[in-house]
Amino acid sequence: MKRVVVCGTGFGQIYLSALADGPFELTGILARGSARSAGYARAYGVPLLTDPDQVPGLADLACVVVRSGVVGGEGSELAGALLARGVHVLQEHPLHADELARCLRAARAASVVHHVNTLYVHLDPVRRFVEAARRLCELQKPLYVDAACSVHVAYALFDIIGRALGGLRPWTFGPVAEGTPFSCLTGTIGGVPLTLRVQNQIAPNDPDAHLHLLHRITLGTEGGNLTLVNTHGPIVWSPRMYVGRDADDRFALEEDHLRLPSATLLGPEQAPTFQEIVGSLWPSGVRRALTELRQAAEDTAGEGADPLRQGQYYLTLSRLWLDATAAIGRPELLVQTPPRPLSAAEIS
Template identity: 85%
Template sequence: MKRVVVCGTKFGQIYLSAMRDGPFELTGILARGSDRSAAYAREHGVPLVTDPDRVPRLADLACVVVRSGVVGGEGSELAAALLSRGVHVLQEHPVHADELARTLRTARAASAVHHVNTLYVHLDPVRRFIDAARRLRELQQPLYVDAACSVHVAYALFDILGQAMGGLRPWTFTATAPGTPFSCVTGTVGGVPLTLRVQNQIAPNDPDAHLHLLHRITVGTEGGNLTLVNTHGPVVWTPRMYVGRDADDRFDTGAEHLSLPSATTIGPAQAPTFADIVTRLWPDGVRRALTGLREAAEDGRDPLRQGQYHLTLSRLWQDATAAIGRPELLVQTAPRPLSATEFA
């Protein structure tokens, strides 16, 4: 089970790139027939189709990289149409809980599997952070989470937290400071106190760009702080600084724990370049997500098995975005990214 049709060719470009190096085989593109989609079909040597009825003859798996209803698209209707035809579907996030519930019912009725892909949880640096957070939780209870993200990727932020913290419930959110560019929310996720800053801005003229950051997350414990500096790394451990006093009430500088480095990277200290992110890291994440879908389909798993978690995730995201409020709309021109050598 490796034949794949990619539906949508905007962010679908990343999914198409993921098909180049196996183990999956791109066998078609489903789109509305734009010049861009036709060019991708020629480039990859596959048919361009506009009718979902043709997909079951071409593929076992479909990647629906089309906006869902909650962000103004028809991705969930397309996912349901493919599932009803027996095609297993990987759908790009975000997906509203009501849409997702209908889609999962369709999947179950057709004995097909549906997965929501938040992408970022499948990237190596994020996986490194999640694995480290899980091991940390075995040693000490998390005391707090401090996080920041763009509103574009808040859904994925909560997936990262859910996997790192071992669950999403219980959660609470209270908006504390609507602001520009960041709005602040406090609350809990998985019962752990949370402080969240969200860049709540969207540029309608370029809606997928102009993010000050993707994700930055710190999980704090008694022994120190684990930080995902950026979605693409690095991951940094900062032990708690504590200098006790000796019998003469002087700093006890001979204590064993004072020999610890004040910060240590877990994994590579250098984050990948943006070109490497787009051409390697993100396609790797797509392949990892597709592998999970294929394994679930081959095992005949109930789509509700993973679907229940994503229903919970979607409801949490809806509560969080309600607390944050409507985004500020901007008109932006292309930014000029700087290298550190220009000012360091």
């Protein structure tokens, strides 16, 4: 079960790159027939499809990389059509809870699997952060989460936090302190106090760009805090600073914990370049997500794991995300020109 059709060639370009080197086989591109899609079909030597009816004969798995209804597209309708035709579907986030519920019902009726792909949770730096966070939570109770993101990727941020904490429930959101470019949302997630700053801005002339950052997350405990500085790393552990007093009320500087570095990098010291992110890291995340879909499909065929288990988690995630976006409100609309990114050398 390795034949894959990619639906959509906008962000679908990343999915096409992911399939170039195996272990999966790209067998077609489903799109509306634009020059861009036709060009990719020629470049990858696969047919350009225009009807979901053409997919089952060519593929076992489909990647639906088309905007869902909640963000103004028809991706969920396409996913439902493919599921009804017996094709397992990996669908790019975000999804409204109602859309996802319909897809899960269609998957159950056809005995196939539907997975949501938030992509970032499948990247090595995020996986490393989540694993460290889970170990940290086993050692000490999480006391707070402090995070920041762009509104574009808030759905994925909540997925990262949910995996780090081991769950999303219960959650609450309080009044929002509006600001530019960041609005501040407070509440709880997984029962842990949350402070979240969201860049609630979109540039309609270039809607997928002009983000000040993707994700930045700090998980705090009694013993210190763990920070994912950027979606793509690095990860920093900062032990909590505490200097006690001796019998003469002087700083007790011989305590063992005072010999700990005030900050330590976990994993690579250098984050990947943007070329490496788009050309290698993101495609590897897609392959990992596809591998999980294939495994779930094979388990379902063998009457193994429940194919709806992940779906229930993402239903919860979708409802949480809807609550958060309702609290944050409509994004500010901007007209932006391409920025000039700076190198570290220019400011050092």
